[in-house]
Amino acid sequence: MSRNAELRFRAVTAFQRRIANPLMSRLPGQTLLETTGRTSGLPRRTPLGGRRIGDVFWIVSEFGEKSHYVRNIQADPRVRVRIRGRWYGGTAHPLPEDDAVARLSTLPRVNSTAVRSLGGNLMTIRVDLTE
Template identity: 45%
Template sequence: MEPYERMAGVVRWVGSGAVVVAGLSWAMWAADPTAPSSPIQPLIITGVMVANVMVTVAAPATKRRAVILVQRWCVNPLVRALFRIGFVPFGFALVETTGRRTGRPRIVPVGNGRVGDTFWLVAEHGLRAGYVVNIRANPDVRVRIRIGLRFTWIEGVATVLVGDDPFARQREFCGLRPLRWWNAMNVRALGVSPVTVRIDLDLSGVRGVPRNADVVGGHRYR
């Protein structure tokens, strides 16, 4: 793929997420009767999204480091704490990999992607994401998903699909599910070079799992 085509794909990927996030901020402002007459908040969010696209094109490595920093120290600890107390938002799950250097478990929250016996996720930082590097070194993983009212760990084998189209894959496993699409738009807005990961789950011996129904899945800790 030529550099121009690659960059056009990145802009399309990030831009679509940015448009949705900015659009939702304007929709919420318009629908809120208590909102101030001046749309300061949606203007700020729109400006941030425009800057986000520009930074993705001009300095992708800087954006990647900034997003990873926020996820590592703010988002991931919050989601991990919610899992520990049993109060977890729908649309989240955990993926556990083995650290390629330490050999220790590494857990990250990921977006909902379970379809039957397969758990799909799109890594926004592509092959540079820590858990993707871990998977390529050791494909044996565990996924913590909601089954009924409880969460359980399920073992699986992960494969990084370098040649897969993450746009098409998101459309496939998101379907008409709003929570999955919300996570997908955030992944697009925050991402730089996304890659698809497929996890084949071992559901044998796991009770209460409808094989052809979706179960809430996840996002990740580092």
């Protein structure tokens, strides 16, 4: 990762962790991804954008494997997703071979624009939902 990309990653993640995520997590309609902390074992909730298509929820991570929630998924793929106020269990699958830019065109526009403009190493995540 270049120095510029590393600085952008640090700035964006600091803003998300300290300001955006705590505020967004409180919004009742915000989609949340709950993973298990790979070190702590505690639930970790991340507000994000994505789209449910049938029994699959699609996400694109803006920093790929550097994102903490992706690292948590790699350690334990069992997750929960809150969609429109309802929680669903599921199993998450990172898909580095998927065309993340093309995938973003199928996801909500506002979030996709932010991910595309702020992200550095995009990666698709597929969550197979269970009831």
